[in-house]
Amino acid sequence: MKKIINKKANCFFDDVFDVVKLIPRGKVTSYGAIANYLGTKSSARMVGWAMNASHTSSLKIPAQRVVNRNGMLTGKHHFTTPTEMEELLKKDGLIVLNDTVVDFKNKFWDPAIEIDL
DNA sequence: CGTGTGACCGGCG
């Protein structure tokens, strides 16, 4: 089965942070992918909730690399500025068009595959 | 301590 990155993280919350922080530059993932990696694909909602905490958290969480299944920047509105998310993604070498990651499927980074061998 | 909601996803009508 899938083993969590750090056992110290007992909550989704912390696990999500670790996974998101491990997302390589130029790559993006989805809430469902993270939830799936954590073993609860049905709880994708909490992943987004964790991201919300990332905004309040002192840690720098690349939440811009986390998008929904469609590759759409659903949470852009939660950033410091509505354009902060796509700006950061563009800096990562990604292309954001109409609030959606272009070539998302090619840029997709699945933690369950990349992390868990 | 109980209820509600949350940046989603998948299934069903």
Place this chain on the structure above:
DNA sequence: ACGCCGGCCACAC
């Protein structure tokens, strides 16, 4: 094809 509803766990009131 589109719309609605349920589900999952954690945090806020």
